[in-house]
Amino acid sequence: MSRTLITGNAAAAWAARLARVDYVPAFPITPQTEIIETIAGWIEAGALDARMVTLESEHSMVTAAGAAAATGVRVFTATSSQGLLYGLEMIYTVAGWRAPFVLVNVSRGLAAPVTLEPDHNDVLAARDSGFLQLHAATAQEVLDLGLLAYRVGEDERVRLPAIVNLDGFYLSFTREPVRIPDPAEVDGFLPPFESGGLGFRASRPVSEAVAVLGGGPYSYFRYEIHAAARNALGVFEEAAADFEARFGRRYAPVETYRADDAEVVFVMMGCFATKAKAAVDQLRDAGQAVGLVRPRMLRPFPGEALRTALRGRRAAAVIDQNLSLGFGGVLYGELAANLCGLSDAPILASFIGGLGGRDIPPSEFYAIAEAARDAADAGAPPEPRLLYTDAELREMRRLQGIAAAERSERPEARR
Amino acid sequence: MSDTRFGRIQDLPSTHLLGGGTATCAGCGGLQAVHEAYDVLGENTIFVNAAGCMTLLSIYPFTPFRGSWLYTSMASAPAGAQGVRDALDILVAKGRIPPEEDLNVVVLTGDGAAYGMGLSATSCAIDRGLDFTYFCYDNEGYANTGQQTSAATPRAARTATDAGGAGAPGRKKDLFGIWIAHRPVYAATVIGSEPLDLARKIETARGIRGPKLILALAPCPTGWNFDPARLVEIGRLAVSSGVWPLKEYVAGRVVHTKLPRHRVPVEEYLKLQGRFRHLFEPQRNEELLAEIQADVDAYWADVE
Numbered sequence: 001m002s003r004t005l006i007t008g009n010a011a012a013a014w015a016a017r018l019a020r021v022d023y024v025p026a027f028p029i030t031p032q033t034e035i036i037e038t039i040a041g042w043i044e045a046g047a048l049d050a051r052m053v054t055l056e057s058e059h060s061m062v063t064a065a066g067a068a069a070a071t072g073v074r075v076f077t078a079t080s081s082q083g084l085l086y087g088l089e090m091i092y093t094v095a096g097w098r099a100p101f102v103l104v105n106v107s108r109g110l111a112a113p114v115t116l117e118p119d120h121n122d123v124l125a126a127r128d129s130g131f132l133q134l135h136a137a138t139a140q141e142v143l144d145l146g147l148l149a150y151r152v153g154e155d156e157r158v159r160l161p162a163i164v165n166l167d168g169f170y171l172s173f174t175r176e177p178v179r180i181p182d183p184a185e186v187d188g189f190l191p192p193f194e195s196g197g198l199g200f201r202a203s204r205p206v207s208e209a210v211a212v213l214g215g216g217p218y219s220y221f222r223y224e225i226h227a228a229a230r231n232a233l234g235v236f237e238e239a240a241a242d243f244e245a246r247f248g249r250r251y252a253p254v255e256t257y258r259a260d261d262a263e264v265v266f267v268m269m270g271c272f273a274t275k276a277k278a279a280v281d282q283l284r285d286a287g288q289a290v291g292l293v294r295p296r297m298l299r300p301f302p303g304e305a306l307r308t309a310l311r312g313r314r315a316a317a318v319i320d321q322n323l324s325l326g327f328g329g330v331l332y333g334e335l336a337a338n339l340c341g342l343s344d345a346p347i348l349a350s351f352i353g354g355l356g357g358r359d360i361p362p363s364e365f366y367a368i369a370e371a372a373r374d375a376a377d378a379g380a381p382p383e384p385r386l387l388y389t390d391a392e393l394r395e396m397r398r399l400q401g402i403a404a405a406e407r408s409e410r411p412e413a414r415r
Numbered sequence: 416m417s418d419t420r421f422g423r424i425q426d427l428p429s430t431h432l433l434g435g436g437t438a439t440c441a442g443c444g445g446l447q448a449v450h451e452a453y454d455v456l457g458e459n460t461i462f463v464n465a466a467g468c469m470t471l472l473s474i475y476p477f478t479p480f481r482g483s484w485l486y487t488s489m490a491s492a493p494a495g496a497q498g499v500r501d502a503l504d505i506l507v508a509k510g511r512i513p514p515e516e517d518l519n520v521v522v523l524t525g526d527g528a529a530y531g532m533g534l535s536a537t538s539c540a541i542d543r544g545l546d547f548t549y550f551c552y553d554n555e556g557y558a559n560t561g562q563q564t565s566a567a568t569p570r571a572a573r574t575a576t577d578a579g580g581a582g583a584p585g586r587k588k589d590l591f592g593i594w595i596a597h598r599p600v601y602a603a604t605v606i607g608s609e610p611l612d613l614a615r616k617i618e619t620a621r622g623i624r625g626p627k628l629i630l631a632l633a634p635c636p637t638g639w640n641f642d643p644a645r646l647v648e649i650g651r652l653a654v655s656s657g658v659w660p661l662k663e664y665v666a667g668r669v670v671h672t673k674l675p676r677h678r679v680p681v682e683e684y685l686k687l688q689g690r691f692r693h694l695f696e697p698q699r700n701e702e703l704l705a706e707i708q709a710d711v712d713a714y715w716a717d718v719e
Contacts, residue, residue: 022505025498049509051501056539060494063487063536067463067498070485073505089488199506200483200499201516202459207484210473217475 003177008166008271011139011178012078012104013038015146015164017048018186019102022073022193024052025064029083030116031168032106036078050076058087065101066094069161070208072195074150075101080168081108081122088125094161095130096225097209099198100153101161102146103131107270108168109356117357118168120270120322124330130225132162132232133299135269137255139176142166144249145296147181151190151239157231159198169357171271181247189246229300236297253302256309258284259291263314264372265346266365267293269331272321272354279365290369295331303338310339313346314376317368321354328352328384347375350384360387419618424611428454434479438471442643444650445469445552445633447607449523452550452629455617458482460519461499465492465533467525468559469552483518490532492522493540496547519621520546526553526567529630530588541597541626548620548627551590554635562638562690569658570710571703572690574638580693581703586710591630595664600625603663603672606632608650612661612672619665632659640689652684657711660718671718678715681708 006014012035016024024043026036042048055061058079065077079087084105091103105126107118120135127133134149136142142164149162166172200206212218236253244250258280259265266276273294283290293309293316295302310316320329327333332350339345349372353360364387375382421427432453439446445468453460458481464470466489473484487495500520506512524533529551537549556574557563563576564583567590571582594602600623603616613631620627634650636643653659654673658681661673682704685691694700 022509023498023501025494051505053497053501053543055494055497056535056542059488060491060497060536060539063491063494064498064501067485067487067495068502068505069498071499071502071506072511073502090491093488200461200485200503200518201512202518203516205458205481205483207473207478207480209486210475210478210484211470211486212475 003179005175006139006178007034007173007175008136008139008142008171009034009106009173010038011142012146012164012166013042014180015102015143016076017042018181018183019074019076019147019150019190020192021048021050021076023068023075024050025061025068025075025077026052026054027056027058027061027079027083029058029080031108031172032078032080032083032104034172035104035106039076058083059090062087062090062094062103065103066090066097066099066161069094069099069101070097070198070200072193072199074193077101078104078106080106081110084122085110085125091126091131092129093209096221098159098225098228099161100150100159102149102153103161103163104142104146105163105165106168106172107165115356116168118170118321119355119357120165123163123165124322126163127299127330130160130229131299132158132160132229132297134162134164134297135295136164136166136171137271137273137294139171139174140178140249141251141296142171143178143180144243144247144251147186147190148236148239148243148251152232152236154193155235156196158228158235160225160228160232165270167271185246189243233300233302251296252305253295253297254305254309255294255296257292257294259293259309261289262291263289264369264376265291265293265310265313265316266368267316267318267331267335268321269295269298270321272360275360276319276365279362282362283366283369288369301334301338306335306338307342310335310346311342311344315349315372316346317349317351317372319351319353319360319368323352323355332384347372347379347381349375349382351387352384353387358387419615421611421614421618427610427614430454432458432481437479438474439468440635440637440643442636442646443468443633444607444635444646445525445554445631447646448552448605448613448631448633449550451607451610451613452617453480455614456519456521456621460521461485462521462523463487463492463495463499465489465522465524465528467527468554469523469525470559489528491536492524492528492533493536493545493547493549496520496522497540497543497545500546519548521548521550524549524551525558526551526555527557527565529553530566530590534593538597541594541599545626546624548629550629550631552631552633554633554638555587556635556638558635558638562635570707571694573693574690582690582693591628591662591664594628595669597626598667599664600627601663601665602628602630604630604632604659604661606650606653606659606661608647609654609661609673616663619663638690641687645687649684649687652679652687655679656681656684657715658684660714678711681711
């Protein structure tokens with residue numbers, strides 16, 4: 001099968017097209033907009049038999065997506081950043097409706113200050129919502145995880161919506177060679193949405209999302225969502241095995257790269273992990289036993305796979321492209337809990353990097369690996385570190401200098 | 416409107432689709448209007464609900480509705496209606512369900528959502544020409560949380576957040592006017608104490624595709640502080656005093672469906688409600704009473 005050069009955004013649109021989605025509630029936001037524009041073009045050209053509706057907000061968009069899925073059609077939608085947060089009330093709500101659909105989030109840092117470039121604080125705000133959450137690192141993965149997300153979310157053991165995340169700009173607007181599967185083969189992997197008991201019909205009245213009184217019924221339904229999300233681990237493995245048999249590409253919930261004999265591993269999510277891969281190759285060439293562990297799946301949390309990947313290593317450098325303000329890295333916190341009590345757990349070293357698209361150059365990966373090894377030698381976890389260089393600080397001081405100079409030149413300052 | 420099957424009060428449905436025993440307060444004017452409307456809408460209706468008093472109609476595992484129900488949020492019920500409407504249209508168009516499985520999509524909202532948080536979702540659903548009925552029970556405050564002031568609260572009404580001597584400082588927002596500025600296919604005001612007028616308007620709305628408003632004044636014994644037994648009396652006074660004009664907008668024109676030829680003084684309506692008692696006791700607030708009457712007179716002067 002030949003490969004086509006397409007952007008990460010186009011790959012997301014292809015996932016929707018190949019899934020033969022019925023309905024696309026949409027709202028524009030950078031850097032996601034290319035996805036809905038691509039889909040709109042296909043609908044216009046008759047290449048996709050779907051209906052697209054532009055809502056007036058992401059809050060309404062997610063509501064319409066959940067309502068349509070709860071009525072029994074296959075739904076796709078996409079957003080980014082502030083849009084995801086604007087819709088967050090409904091992200092939590094529609095997961096409780098147990099209405100499966102796929103939402104692609106194109107990660108972008110959150111205000112304030114407002115920015116366009118990526119980090120994962122947006123998608124992590126949806127972490128506890130009940131949505132399954134998959135993180136792509138390549139355009140191929142965006143497409144393939146999109147298809148897997150439908151298959152897993154619609155499975156009667158799961159019945160939950162899913163977020164597929166890709167990083168804005170670095171992945172959304174980068175063209176990569178992608179194998180676009182044959183539609184008929186995708187049909188074999190992903191049959192039409194069988195809504196089962198879902199759906200409002202004249203002959204079958206349903207009351208959905210009704211109120212409960214008291215903690216007992218509330219807890220019951222919340223536990224049900226949790227159990228369904230946990231079921232998604234096994235269902236994903238099944239679906240991934242079938243996907244590999246059909247398409248030859250294997251997707252474990254956790255990717256490991258040159259990690260089998262690694263003493264030190266980087267742990268990262270998203271497309272910045274490809275920078276870590278390149279650093280691993282360089283460090284391996286220099287004789288260092290370094291590898292990469294990359295969760296593709298964050299929810300449900302693949303705790304067992306991560307323990308298997310990490311135990312026995314001397315150190316794990318967790319590079320969070322997010323910052324839980326007042327705590328630190330989110331993935332670091334989750335891994336610490338996941339490894340707690342294991343006698344052969346690695347020393348965890350926490351690094352924050354890539355916020356708002358800030359680059360992580362090879363030199364920083366080398367320094368991170370060295371710091372992690374030093375921590376292992378010392379037998380104690382180091383203080384979490386916020387990656388920032390002297391050059392960046394100098395540049396920031398220069399900008400502040402300009403701001404101060406401009407301010408001092410205001411007329412009232414001159415008086 | 417005169418073309419409906421409801422010529423006289425005896426023509427009203429005797430079906431009573433809405434079950435009893437719900438959690439609403441005694442004498443709820445909102446439930447009264449919903450009950451009357453549901454009999455005309457029929458059971459092939461899905462109510463897409465916005466957070467409010469009526470959210471507590473369906474409490475697991477019970478519902479008073481024979482048809483379907485989807486609770487959404489406070490702000491986005493029209494978007495929920497959009498999703499359901501579009502999905503049903505898609506299913507019918509693609510032959511996945513027969514047309515007889517289709518449903519009438521009705522948003523059920525209070526004034527808190529309709530006049531405030533839900534306004535943008537509503538406005539844009541009208542823009543998109545969504546085929547739905549928007550049923551607002553307007554009890555003139557955030558009643559479900561204890562009658563705090565909303566944008567629907569009338570001038571001088573005492574609420575939990577405007578408990579001082581002057582009551583609410585603002586004027587009730589004209590939601591009907593906001594709707595017709597969008598040029599919807601239909602908009603009407605109704606009240607449960609005028610069931611024939613209400614049934615005719617629901618029936619008219621049912622026969623038209625597109626966005627339709629049914630705005631029901633919902634006297635609220637708990638929030639307005641009156642004896643639940645006086646629900647119908649207060650509702651009738653709202654109409655006969657001219658405080659609540661019954662009207663409809665169809666084919667681009669507003670027509671009043673009841674013209675109170677001899678309007679009773681607004682005082683007669685106000686004095687039965689505890690929320691306006693400060694206008695009469697310990698002494699009459701002539702200035703505010705005159706202002707309220709003048710607002711009503713000015714409205715009807717425009718009409719007449």
